[in-house]
């Protein structure tokens with residue numbers, strides 16, 4: 001029996017086969033979960049249908065722009081109608097305007113700050129609120145973060161500030177939802193070559209830097225994020241909530 005046999009989950013953030021959300025969704029499915037997927041807009045619909053379609057006819061695939069409350073309401077109404085309950089939610093969504101990820105942090109515009117925080121941090125609260133009434137037997141919410149939340153990573157800029165808000169929101173949500181036995185945790189991943197990552201100036205150098213300086217002398221693999229996602233979703237993690245778990249080949253412990 002898989003770690004997640006009988007569990008019902010929803011995944012936000014698959015864009016293509018390189019997406020971290022896809023790595024975690026595959027691990028959740030492998031461990032026995034039945035999943036619903038959302039995609040950001042028409043542009044990504046075919047990709048997500050092609051990937052998620054491999055899980056069979058029970059898979060629900062719905063559009064959801066996380067900045068739109070009406071999309072979020074519609075997703076949870078449809079998932080509630082089909083699944084009747086929800087156990088797992090993956091938040092693997094982030095965005096900041098490209099110019100904010102290149103220049104000087106001092107030049108961050110009000111608009112870039114708002115967009116980055118709306119898409120990348122507030123959305124966790126909105127999705128948790130949508131999911132909570134369906135998590136009638138408790139649940140596990142997992143969000144993706146990055147070390148730029150706590151240390152300065154050149155070029156990461158406003159996304160680092162948004163990730164700090166995401167991590168703090170994780171703690172407040174863990175407190176808010178704890179009495180319902182809903183756990184909320186972040187995985188802080190080392191750099192992975194995905195669509196979102198390619199928007200960060202100097203991303204290739206980041207991969208090389210981790211390889212040279214992380215204790216394990218390598219970058220993290222998608223399957224390793226999947227395995228941690230499966231663990232956090234499982235009953236084995238029943239007493240873990242409000243945490244940021246580093247899956248980064250150990251990079252976070254280094255001072256130099």
Ligand SMILES: NC(=O)c1ccc[n+]([C@@H]2O[C@H](COP(=O)([O-])OP(=O)(O)OC[C@H]3O[C@@H](n4cnc5c(N)ncnc54)[C@H](O)[C@@H]3O)[C@@H](O)[C@H]2O)c1
Pocket residue numbers: 012013014015016018019020021039040044064065066067091092093094095119144145146188189190191192193194195196197
């Ligand atoms: N790639 C890395 O190095 C890395 C490291 C640590 C954390 N993360 C985080 O992992 C998560 C997933 O990113 P990824 O690297 O897999 O890239 P990705 O581009 O595959 O995924 C980002 C997803 O966010 C979605 N998204 C953006 N704006 C949205 C909106 N308004 N509504 C709905 N969805 C929206 C995109 O459609 C996409 O599916 C992000 O939170 C990212 O910050 C990535």
